[in-house]
Amino acid sequence: MFEAGFQDALVYQMRRFGESYWQLYRAVIRLGETFDDKTLLSWIQGERVPRYRLSPGYFKAKLPHQSRSLHGHDLGDISPAERRRIAVRLPDDFSSLPFIKREEILDWVRRVIISGSTDYRRYQAAAVKQRYAIRFAGVTYGGGSRSPRAHALTASANYSVAETLEDPDLLSGVVDAPPRLAMEMADLIRFKTSTLTAIGFQRNGVWGEETASQKIEHLGLMFGALAASPAGVVKGRGVPLSQLTFGLLIFPGIWDWYLQWREQRRGFYTKWEEDMLMVAQALTRSEVGWIRQHPELLKNVRPINGLIAPEEIEFAARDWHGACDAFHRHAANRSKEVQRVMRVHRDPFEPIMCILEADKPLAEYRKITDEILKRMPDEDRCPRPAAEAVRSFLMLPLGLHPGLRQKNLRQLRLCPRGHFPTSERRLEDMKCGELRWSDREGGWEVLMPSAAFKNSGSSFFGQKPFRLILPDLLDLYKYLDAYIDRHRGVLLGPAKDPGTLFVKTVKTTSLDAAYDSTKFYEAWRTVIQRYGIYNPYTGRGAIKGLLPHGPHNVREILATHILKQTGSYEQASYAIQDTPDVVQQHYGRFLPQDKAALAAKILNQVWEAA
Numbered sequence: 001m002f003e004a005g006f007q008d009a010l011v012y013q014m015r016r017f018g019e020s021y022w023q024l025y026r027a028v029i030r031l032g033e034t035f036d037d038k039t040l041l042s043w044i045q046g047e048r049v050p051r052y053r054l055s056p057g058y059f060k061a062k063l064p065h066q067s068r069s070l071h072g073h074d075l076g077d078i079s080p081a082e083r084r085r086i087a088v089r090l091p092d093d094f095s096s097l098p099f100i101k102r103e104e105i106l107d108w109v110r111r112v113i114i115s116g117s118t119d120y121r122r123y124q125a126a127a128v129k130q131r132y133a134i135r136f137a138g139v140t141y142g143g144g145s146r147s148p149r150a151h152a153l154t155a156s157a158n159y160s161v162a163e164t165l166e167d168p169d170l171l172s173g174v175v176d177a178p179p180r181l182a183m184e185m186a187d188l189i190r191f192k193t194s195t196l197t198a199i200g201f202q203r204n205g206v207w208g209e210e211t212a213s214q215k216i217e218h219l220g221l222m223f224g225a226l227a228a229s230p231a232g233v234v235k236g237r238g239v240p241l242s243q244l245t246f247g248l249l250i251f252p253g254i255w256d257w258y259l260q261w262r263e264q265r266r267g268f269y270t271k272w273e274e275d276m277l278m279v280a281q282a283l284t285r286s287e288v289g290w291i292r293q294h295p296e297l298l299k300n301v302r303p304i305n306g307l308i309a310p311e312e313i314e315f316a317a318r319d320w321h322g323a324c325d326a327f328h329r330h331a332a333n334r335s336k337e338v339q340r341v342m343r344v345h346r347d348p349f350e351p352i353m354c355i356l357e358a359d360k361p362l363a364e365y366r367k368i369t370d371e372i373l374k375r376m377p378d379e380d381r382c383p384r385p386a387a388e389a390v391r392s393f394l395m396l397p398l399g400l401h402p403g404l405r406q407k408n409l410r411q412l413r414l415c416p417r418g419h420f421p422t423s424e425r426r427l428e429d430m431k432c433g434e435l436r437w438s439d440r441e442g443g444w445e446v447l448m449p450s451a452a453f454k455n456s457g458s459s460f461f462g463q464k465p466f467r468l469i470l471p472d473l474l475d476l477y478k479y480l481d482a483y484i485d486r487h488r489g490v491l492l493g494p495a496k497d498p499g500t501l502f503v504k505t506v507k508t509t510s511l512d513a514a515y516d517s518t519k520f521y522e523a524w525r526t527v528i529q530r531y532g533i534y535n536p537y538t539g540r541g542a543i544k545g546l547l548p549h550g551p552h553n554v555r556e557i558l559a560t561h562i563l564k565q566t567g568s569y570e571q572a573s574y575a576i577q578d579t580p581d582v583v584q585q586h587y588g589r590f591l592p593q594d595k596a597a598l599a600a601k602i603l604n605q606v607w608e609a610a
Contacts, residue, residue: 088530089113091537105537112547113529134177134223134244136185136216175241180300181223184246185216191290204288210407210454210517218276222258235261239304247297250284250316250323252330253307259334269342277335284324284331295320352553354545362400362561365554367542369396369474371531375540379486387487388505390479392527395502397476398435399524399554402446402468403576405454406551408433410520412446414501416484424449424465433466435501443469444480453577460577521550559583 078086089109094102177185191198192207192215207215223244228236237257248254255277263269283291291297298317303310316323349356358364372393379386399409415421415436422434424447433448446468450461470476488503491513495506498514504523506513515523525548533548534541555576562572569580576583 085114086110089535089538108537109535113533113535115548134175134181134220134227136177136182136220175224175227177220177223178241178244181244181246184297185219187294188246188290189216201293202288203290204282204285215279218279222276225258225261226254237261237304237307243300243302243304245297245300246283246291246294247299247301248304248308249280250291250327251301251308251312252327253304253309253312255280255331255334257307259338269338270344271342274335274338274342277331277338280331281328281335284328286321286325286328289324292321292324348553349556351547351549352557354543355557356560359564360561361557361564364543365396365400365557366474368528368532369393371540371542372396372527373474375531383487383490384505387483387490390483390487391491391502392531393479394476394483395524395527395551397474398446398470398501399551400558401470402448402466403555403558404433404446404448405555406517406520406524407454408448408452409551410500410502410515410517411452412448412501413499414484414488417481421447427452427465438469441469443472444477445469455578455582458577458579460573460579466577524551525549 086106086109090105091097094105097105176182189207189212191201191203192205193209193212197203224236225234226237226239226248227241227244228234228238230236230238258276259269259273262273283289285292298313298320301308301313301316303313312323352365355361355364372389376389376393377385395409398404398412402409404412411432413422413427413430413432413434415434417437419436421436422430427434427447428449428451431449431452433446433452435444435446437443438445446466448466450456450463450465453461453466470480491503491505493506495510495513497503498512500514502515502520502523503513504510504515504519528546528548531540532542533546534544558575559572562575563569563583566572569583573580573583
């Protein structure tokens with residue numbers, strides 16, 4: 001049933017032209033058609049031409065859910081999952097268009113909106129089809145279980161027949177690490193994440209949860225590559241699972257094979273290879289390296305033709321520290337060689353380049369929030385789509401105003417008005433921030449302890465918490481109050497409240513309402529796909545040339561906007577809680593013409609005064 005505004009408009013126009021319900025039905029129906037005379041739904045949805053000479057889309061504009069797509073598009077043999085992603089981005093008259101035009105639209109939607117047409121996205125789409133990593137199931141750190149991201153590691157089914165017969169799990173394409181390797185990984189994670197170092201060991205630096213999860217993933221990829229079959233599409237090295245051990249990582253042949261294998265897959269070296277070599281150096285560093293302090297790892301190493309010679313194992317058995325020193329020097333030299341030739345494959349600025357090139361990047365990006373509000377569904381008729389739209393709207397200003405990283409925004413807790421806020425000490429223990437109402441300031445406040453930030457040791461914080469009163473712009477408080485009071489409960493449904501501000505849409509298959517890093521990235525990316533990217537075939541979307549991206553790009557937009565307006569790396573660093581040096585190195589895509597324009601603006605004041 002449609003909202004009253006639509007019904008009133010329909011009745012008004014029928015009376016205006018002196019037509020009855022039956023007369024309108026007879027005008028629409030064609031001979032031989034089976035059409036229910038009790039409904040005009042197909043005509044209202046634009047499948048028939050109105051007789052009242054009203055402006056195109058007059059009645060459609062009064063529908064309660066502007067973002068909903070039409071059903072029944074002719075999409076050929078496209079799978080149901082892809083059909084759901086594509087249908088909402090097609091024009092209403094898609095099925096009546098010529099075949100060539102339909103193919104053109106489908107290609108554009110797939111290339112630009114669904115995948116994003118960058119070199120890296122195309123490489124990534126092809127690479128994810130070749131699953132080969134080792135999964136370290138059950139590895140824990142800091143007394144808790146691993147993050148969902150680490151649990152998602154899978155292995156390729158591209159192994160030899162002999163190996164498949166040894167391990168039936170390989171048939172499913174998912175390989176858990178063999179028990180010994182899993183125990184070694186667990187010991188490494190315990191070593192790098194525990195509060196106190198075990199007696200008799202030394203270390204330099206501690207891994208947080210995100211870093212530990214990342215290292216598990218990256219090392220799992222390396223061991224998976226070594227184990228994958230050379231005859232499969234992954235073209236691995238075929239090392240039996242039973243021979244995988246961290247003791248392999250002190251032998252130069254292993255690393256040289258892996259570096260060249262990655263270079264051949266991608267076509268060039270990237271910072272990934274340099275980072276992996278830094279991990280290798282840290283693991284074998286004198287006195288504090290974890291592998292250096294575990295010579296017993298060598299007992300499980302067997303010769304591998306072309307990678308590890310028996311003589312190398314004998315030398316390491318005689319002089320473990322000498323072998324570690326030799327490899328540490330080798331890794332340092334390889335790192336320098338990779339640095340000279342490595343290229344940037346994933347340019348984080350590429351999806352938002354049209355934003356960064358604008359005179360006022362932040363104002364350009366803000367157009368997305370206007371698009372969300374323009375297409376906001378009616379809350380009474382469509383409560384869940386309305387709740388999702390309000391959540392989409394809030395993500396942007398709450399990401400733009402504080403300039404938070406994805407993790408901090410995703411884990412931001414909620415303290416509704418009238419509730420007692422969480423203490424700073426408790427937030428520091430939880431390493432997350434909170435959105436709470438400030439009676440003193442009369443506004444919503446974001447409070448986040450410095451320990452919650454990735455760069456908590458930065459001079460920006462000075463060991464003090466981050467505080468920011470959100471400005472009530474674009475009716476932010478109105479939508480924030482509505483989200484907290486009504487929409488958030490609609491999204492949660494019967495699920496347990498995780499206490500975070502942003503929650504997933506809970507469905508029958510949902511187990512948890514809290515976002516993990518992957519799901520939150522997907523949620524942000526969906527907002528950009530739905531509201532941000534201008535679609536020339538539907539006229540919807542806010543910004544031409546925009547590509548799908550995640551929440552971290554907000555920091556580039558903030559930094560670049562301030563740089564364009566002020567020319568100050570220091571002021572830009574305030575917006576993203578960092579130092580001027582970091583902004584200059586990583587976030588400031590400050591174009592030469594913008595520098596010249598700022599200088600000219602100052603110099604022109606002399607002539608204008610004259």
